[in-house]
Amino acid sequence: MYYVENRKYPSPFVSLLPIVVLIVLLFFTIRLFGADALGGGSQICLLVTTALCAGIGMVGYHIPWKDIEHAIVNNIAGVSTALIILLIIGALSAAWMLSGVVPTLIYYGVQVIHPKFFLVSCCIICAVVSVMTGSSWTTIATIGIALLGIGKAQGFEEGWIAGAIISGAYFGDKISPLSDTTVLASSVTDTPLFTHIRYMIFTTVPSMLITLAIFTTVGFMNSSELGTDAVLFTDGLAERFHISIWLLIVPVITGILIARKVPSIVTLFISTALAVICMLCFQTDVLLEIAGTVQNRGEALYRATLTSLFSATQLTASSPELSELIATRGMGGMMDTIWLILCAMCLGGAMTACGMLGSITSVFVRLTRRLVGMIASTVGAGLFLNLATADQYISIILTGNMFKEIYRKNGYESRLLSRTTEDAVTVTSVLIPWNTCGMTQATILSVPTLTYLPYCFFNLLSPLMSILVASLGYKIYRIGTDVSEKKNV
DSSP states (O other): OOOOTTOOOOOHHHHHHHHHHHHHHHHHHHHHHGGGGGGTHHHHHHHHHHHHHHHIIIIIHOOOHHHHHHHHHHHHHHTHHHHHHHHHHHHHHHHHHHTTHHHHHHHHHHHHSOGGGHHHHHHHHHHHHHHHHSOHHHHIIIIIHHHHHHHHHTTOOHHHHHHHHHHHHHHHHHHOTTOHHHHHHHHHTTOOHHHHHHHHHHHHHHHHHHHHHHHHHHHHHSOSTTHHHHHHHHHHHHHHSOOOGGGGHHHHHHHHHHHTTOOHHHHHHHHHHHHHHHHHHHOHHHHHHHHOSOOSHHHHHHHHHHHHHHSOBOOOOSSHHHHHHHOBOTGGGGHHHHHHHHHHHHHHHHHHHTTHHHHHHHHHHTTOSSHHHHHHHHHHHHHHHHHHHOOHHHHHHHHHHHHHHHHHHTTBOHHHHHHHHIIIIITTGGGSTTSHHHHHHHHHHTOOHHHHGGGOHHHHHHHHHHHHHHHHTTTOOBTTSOHHHHTTO
16 A cells, blocks of 8 residues: 555565564563553653654655655554543443442352363353454453453462453454454455355364363362352452342343444443443442542542543452452553554554565565465464554454465465464464553453463464464365365355
């Protein structure tokens, strides 16, 4: 889109310079600031790298600033809906917690889910919800938070819990016909949606089965003495919140809205509004505590309700772990993430306009003469674009467009490209700390990306499975062949 005929663009070596600088800057920033790097340090690193990229393009290759600016604006516009969703999720997470919805889910969930089966159950539950919703973000922001609390109550480390939640959520996101990434990958590669979904089964299901086997094994290896801690945890929740079966109406109605395919923003907004009503009906003591010294009861409830939605709250509970769990961030807690996303979009736009992304990805294209090399190149390009653009949507679009003609010339059907793109891009985006998905899920779960990364087995296995299946030649179709089989796939 930003290439101009006869214009000179940077070589792959020069194009990699901003990426190398970014990695070095982030290394030192994270080392110095730790988890606080999201508060501004990482954003500065992205902006400095953006400036370097723009400087190289303008001074060394005479690329007009207006082209760079236009690309940055387009990138930011492309994630505007995601930013709105992030803000609503901030309010939703706080409302679900302080209304007692999440505490109620945790209270009953701890009693129902046996510790030995928790991790595998957690993964399966998130997979089912994500298939129904088509959204890993919605799944993690709702049932994911509740499951994180249940897991902590049963004594599991947060990395393992988050890994199970994310593995299940991204399985559903990848294979659901309601998923925007699924629709996008099939659209970009000109593959019918359900052909794309059915073809993904050959890599997605084996990756998920291995993941479930790992979580099942780990669950049985854990001590069976986790029940005492769980009881203390649930007792602490019952002391802090009014636990009621009626509060489960909120997730039920949310599920109905999702099943009726109501748009995500509308669904999340309605779910938040219902949780606020429950908060006013069931948790007035909690709201009055948040309001503090306000004398008038009505004003106190109004003040506390608004405060809980847009600001952080901290309630004292029976243990430090429980106090940390029921603490909320509100919409304000999403601002660091939103700031980081905006800065990441600036870098992605600058690299696109300066031709650096195209120059780097051209290296992958040279390795596509054989099937395995072609698949591995697609996976490598998708991973690199996730790192460089910090956005899965941009990565899917660029990967699909870059390899579409190559697959056609080599005689392979488009569904092979659409599946490989999803295996490489959709599921790995959450593993990158500065990617929109990685930043969002780390913020929602309050678990750093690098903490849960080693336990997201489904996400780690998917790109490897794509290469493995290609190397075996299993269900690989060429254009104009296997017509009878094509009708069944």
